[in-house]
Amino acid sequence: MNKIKWTFMTLAILLSIGGAFATRPRCDCFQSPQYYFNGASYNLAGQLGVQYNCWVPSANTCTYTTTDGIHFIACQNGNYQAVPNIGK
Amino acid sequence: MFKRQVLLECAAALLIMLFLYASVSKFLDFKTFTGEMNNQPLPNSWTPFLVWFIPCSEIIISVALVAERTRLIGFYGSLVLMSLFTLYSMAILLHFFAFVPCSCGGVIKKLTWPQHLVFNLFFVTISIGGIVLQRRKYFKSIFLTNKNSFQ
Numbered sequence: 001m002n003k004i005k006w007t008f009m010t011l012a013i014l015l016s017i018g019g020a021f022a023t024r025p026r027c028d029c030f031q032s033p034q035y036y037f038n039g040a041s042y043n044l045a046g047q048l049g050v051q052y053n054c055w056v057p058s059a060n061t062c063t064y065t066t067t068d069g070i071h072f073i074a075c076q077n078g079n080y081q082a083v084p085n086i087g088k
Numbered sequence: 089m090f091k092r093q094v095l096l097e098c099a100a101a102l103l104i105m106l107f108l109y110a111s112v113s114k115f116l117d118f119k120t121f122t123g124e125m126n127n128q129p130l131p132n133s134w135t136p137f138l139v140w141f142i143p144c145s146e147i148i149i150s151v152a153l154v155a156e157r158t159r160l161i162g163f164y165g166s167l168v169l170m171s172l173f174t175l176y177s178m179a180i181l182l183h184f185f186a187f188v189p190c191s192c193g194g195v196i197k198k199l200t201w202p203q204h205l206v207f208n209l210f211f212v213t214i215s216i217g218g219i220v221l222q223r224r225k226y227f228k229s230i231f232l233t234n235k236n237s238f239q
Binding site for chain 2: 008013016017024049053
């Protein structure tokens with residue numbers, strides 16, 4: 001019984017930690033500054049949950065990232081919503 | 089008896105997988121997790137506490153579930169945590185909060201909120217099953233010990 005128990009436990013621990021590493025986001029756009037599109041230009045969005053929120057479910061793009069300031073790539077899904085200065 | 093023990097090991101292993109996976113994923117992508125916590129409809133002043141409390145309690149529950157002596161505490165802990173997550177999912181689905189935030193934690197974030205609710209309910213059921221089996225095993229061992237001491 002002890003053998004079965006430790007086989008289960010070892011498998012569970014190895015699979016969960018291995019799974020977490022395997023599904024870790026490789027190209028993490030979230031680490032770069034986030035921009036939102038106001039219909040005409042891209043503006044700095046700030047910190048998620050502090051300066052803005054992304055409402056889901058939505059097929060829209062909430063924020064974008066850029067490496068050169070010219071080309072913007074979609075990052076987070078949702079509807080962009082600026083948070084008023086008073087905060088949550 | 090053997091069948092019940094295997095079921096118990098399966099329940100503990102499933103919960104360990106869930107909690108370890110979720111906590112390690114959060115620590116591996118801590119900045120995103122902090123942002124997602126800020127995006128929740130809870131006061132942002134809670135974020136510094138929650139970003140440590142949630143993954144750490146998940147790891148503590150996983151460790152408790154591994155050892156036979158602390159397994160019952162682990163099952164109770166997982167029931168409390170999963171019930172809280174379930175209530176939170178229900179509150180979001182019932183539009184209790186001003187907006188619907190993203191759901192977090194590795195690939196689990198790909199689930200929609202209704203899927204999240206079913207997922208949480210499944211693990212609440214596993215925790216209850218684990219408590220029932222573990223308690224039965226515990227009382228059976230006490231009964232056998234008393235029976236042997238009287239003989």
